[in-house]
Amino acid sequence: MEDFYINITSQYKSYNHSNITSHYDHYEYYEKVYFITRVVTCIIISIGLPLTLVAICALCSLVRNDHVVPIYVINLHVSDLIQFCCMIVQVAEWKSRNYWTSLIFYYIYIYCLNTSVYFMMCVALERYLVIACPLWYRCRRSIKTSVVVCVVVWVLPLVFLLTLFFLDKTDEVSKISFAVVLLLPLPLFIFFLGGTLKALSASISVSSDEKRRIVRTLVLVLLIYTLLFLPAIIWLLAKGARNNDNFRNLYVMFEKLSPLADLVLYVFLRKGTTDQLLASVCCCRMDSNDVSISTV
Secondary structure (H helix, E strand, O other): OHHHHHHHHHHOOOOOHHHHHHOHHHHHHHHHHHHHHHHHHHHHHHHHHHHHHHHHHHHHOOOEOOEOHHHHHHHHHHHHHHHHHHHHHHHHOOOOOOHHHHHHHHHHHHHHHHHHHHHHHHHHHHHHHHHHOHHHHHHHOOHHHHHHHHHHHHHHHHHHHHHHHHHOOOHHHHHHHHHHHHHOHHHHHHHHHHHHHHHOOOOOOOOHHHHHHHHHHHHHHHHHHHHHOHHHHHHHHOHHHHOOHHHHHHHHHHHHHHHHHHHHHHHHHOOOHHHHHHHHHHHHHHHHHHHHHHHO
């Protein structure tokens, strides 16, 4: 099991020292790749960290007994916040390259990456229930239930990682196990979106604006998962992809972008935010058209 994480963490620190000494060209390549990764990581941290803190504070004001979905999004952003902290440590350890520090924080990073995927699934499930089972869900949703679900989501990935670590599975088994855990939410994301679209016409207790916002949220969650997490699953399952350094570097960057993508959920969660954005865009276009007509 440890060899699996040592292999993955090579993208955040120097790669195989014996190969570096014997293949100087590979050393230069990895140094350039790592430098670019470090610069992009710094940009992601500088943008995402303050925005995530603002989003958490703003979402806390939205939590009430009849509106519990912000609780899942808040936990999602807390998971992203921990990921940002791990990225800061990775950047700070660039010069010293302390093995144990990098390994510990990479474990934490992987753990929070798992929790973020499952909190996205909780958001999708809640949005689906609002449309598909509005009366049943309205009677049963509460802050207490949401808190229990959040605790379960935080605990299960931790149990999974500790189990893999203490059972000392082989490198191949660990990769497949981790890929399966990341892949499990995919059919649920598709089911939630398809079930919501199917139940839209029958739902009369939800306003049309709320329906559009729910569909946009579900599409966004599926899009984030497909673009940013499926490459990692492909790398874990496909042996050919593991030997491709460019594909490995690409999926690492996609994973680092996931906290930024999660911030868009805040925009879709606020009522009227997307409508205001669309209205402002339309106004800008109308103003530009008026200017062009007046000049003619």
